[in-house]
Amino acid sequence: MTKAVEDVAGPAVPRGPVGKTRLFFATHWHRGAPGQPTPAWVLRFCYGMWLTAFAFKLVGSSWDMSWHFKWLRDDLAPPHLINTVGTVIIIVLVAIHSYTGLGCDRRSLRLMQAGLIVFLVAAPLDVINHRVNGLDLTAWSPSHLMLYLGTGIMQAGVLLGWLRLAPPGRFRTGVLLALWTFFLENTFFPNGQQEYGILGLRAWERGTPEAEPTLLSFAANQIGHPVDRAAVLHFTMPIPEWVYPLWGIGVSALILVLARKTVGKRWAGLTVAGAYVAYRCVMWPLLLALGFPVSTVPFYLLAVGLAVDLAFLLPRPALAGAVLVTVLGYGAFWVQSQLRPWLLGDSQTESAPPVAYWTALVAVAALFALWAGAGPAKEWWASRRSVAA
Numbered sequence: 001m002t003k004a005v006e007d008v009a010g011p012a013v014p015r016g017p018v019g020k021t022r023l024f025f026a027t028h029w030h031r032g033a034p035g036q037p038t039p040a041w042v043l044r045f046c047y048g049m050w051l052t053a054f055a056f057k058l059v060g061s062s063w064d065m066s067w068h069f070k071w072l073r074d075d076l077a078p079p080h081l082i083n084t085v086g087t088v089i090i091i092v093l094v095a096i097h098s099y100t101g102l103g104c105d106r107r108s109l110r111l112m113q114a115g116l117i118v119f120l121v122a123a124p125l126d127v128i129n130h131r132v133n134g135l136d137l138t139a140w141s142p143s144h145l146m147l148y149l150g151t152g153i154m155q156a157g158v159l160l161g162w163l164r165l166a167p168p169g170r171f172r173t174g175v176l177l178a179l180w181t182f183f184l185e186n187t188f189f190p191n192g193q194q195e196y197g198i199l200g201l202r203a204w205e206r207g208t209p210e211a212e213p214t215l216l217s218f219a220a221n222q223i224g225h226p227v228d229r230a231a232v233l234h235f236t237m238p239i240p241e242w243v244y245p246l247w248g249i250g251v252s253a254l255i256l257v258l259a260r261k262t263v264g265k266r267w268a269g270l271t272v273a274g275a276y277v278a279y280r281c282v283m284w285p286l287l288l289a290l291g292f293p294v295s296t297v298p299f300y301l302l303a304v305g306l307a308v309d310l311a312f313l314l315p316r317p318a319l320a321g322a323v324l325v326t327v328l329g330y331g332a333f334w335v336q337s338q339l340r341p342w343l344l345g346d347s348q349t350e351s352a353p354p355v356a357y358w359t360a361l362v363a364v365a366a367l368f369a370l371w372a373g374a375g376p377a378k379e380w381w382a383s384r385r386s387v388a389a
Helices: 017-027 040-067 078-100 106-133 142-165 170-205 213-222 229-236 243-263 268-289 301-311 317-344 359-388
Strands: none
Touching (some): 040 142, 040 170, 040 268, 078 106, 106 142, 142 170, 170 229, 170 243, 243 268, 243 317, 268 301, 317 359
16 A cells, blocks of 8 residues: 655745646656655645535535525526535546545545546536436436435545555544534435525415515426416425434445444544534524525534444444434434524424424434445455455
8 A cells, every 4th residue: 555755855835826737747748657655745735625625515515505595596696606616626636636646545545536526417407407307306306316415425535545544543533523524414415405495485485485476386387387386395395204314314324334443433423423514604694684594503423423433442443323313313403403402492493394203213213224244245255355366
């Protein structure tokens, strides 16, 4: 496994990104196979640009979700342009990794390339989907899922590359935590459908709809219906109530387990969940100030992260983790869902989307099976690869 190499005597490394870019192309732009020894400053600069690209995509996608609960779709909408900046940076980074072989090994590079290809295929398919079918009412549509999948595969490649190449230390840990936060956000993102949707529905019910009239009319016409509660419900809340908790608690817990395992620090799960929730808390007033719809914030993820970290302190983490995640996660969600009636009485708003609580039985069984089976599956795969070699 190739690690980053210490910087050797040579040109002084500039502080700014433009100077570093010029120095990189002047000194390191030559063809090489994946796994080339990478100077430490190049590795840090490269993965810093990955974080920058993901930050652009994060802000763009967050605004985009809110945008589509207010306006009809627009290919050149500002959120799409912000997201495109991140995509362009990623294209350049993957091209550099592919040509020079620096900052990656073969497997991490393949994941970056595969993820980018899936994303670039999904983007025009999404445009065609909207051209043919009009307004796409759900964040869970096939073209949208391909966009999330492509981004997730890219992020997996970046995580793997950083894990294998970065030297131990606080900087490595900090970048890992940031990358896992981006991965959690990308995976959790489709749940925003219900988080924005429930507040959009309540806004219409109290006579102050957040969506413009043309958007509501367009959505109603798609189902041959007048603009009434049924049409608004179809627009804002088309997803079954069992989806949100299984994805928000169950799948998020699995990601936090991987984060805790790879980072190796005691409170890594809570830190990643906390960073994501903190970001959502920052975006909430910004969107509100700009006059865009806001969502409920998944504060219950803090309990899920805490449950994961506590499970790693116990002798049988898979069993303990499945129980702790389910009890603390669903318990925290229930408490969050009661904040509206406790604090605001009968006000037509919500503090959490509606969910089906029977999914807790599915969550605890699935979490235990997947968590307990991860170790044996890893050993089986490792033994298979060694035999093949």
